[in-house]
Amino acid sequence: MARGDVLAPPAMREWAAKPQAKPKYVACTMRKDFPGTNSHILASNRRAVVQTLKNATPVGVLLGSCKLATELDRLILIDE
Template structure:
């Protein structure tokens, strides 16, 4: 069984707006490594649509991009992508699949079928999956910024405090820190 890893950019005040993260070669390499190590990506519909709006065109060569971004686009295009959505059923981007039925069952089956693990990159979906005790580890890229706005991590709340075990912290040159935690047992 593979692990479900939640990874996202987060500012010091908890903002998870994707535009608030530093996008440089080192932060890009951090997320590329996470994707390379995982067997599949997992997103909610909003995150899927954000990614779908740009990366397929870069992968096809329809949009100009530096070599590193084109490499990312080709990798994410090839990676299996699973989407949780109750409002959309058509996911035409290469290797995209909708998860249907009971959320707990669907995610557990995905974890069981993906020995290299599943990388979750959606804040709202993470809240729902954490409520179901399905997230195994957290790899946050903490940005050296205070955004002063939302959306924020777990803004819809959890039923109780989630206790985590520290694994590692890796500072990046831009001032961000890659934090790795796993669920405490």
């Protein structure tokens, strides 16, 4: 929608563009390419990479996966 692929009212396209512009960090071992912009695959050393992201993002990092949250909790990388 943010790229104009779908017919939508201007307000919806404007809303969709906001998350599209944010960086997204993907923890995936199967896929190597992701549609959209600003998608980055996390390196295999997730502890170091996530700690670096946390240090660089003082307002916080949002998770979108229970499996990833479990792994990061095991690595003591989740604060709240």
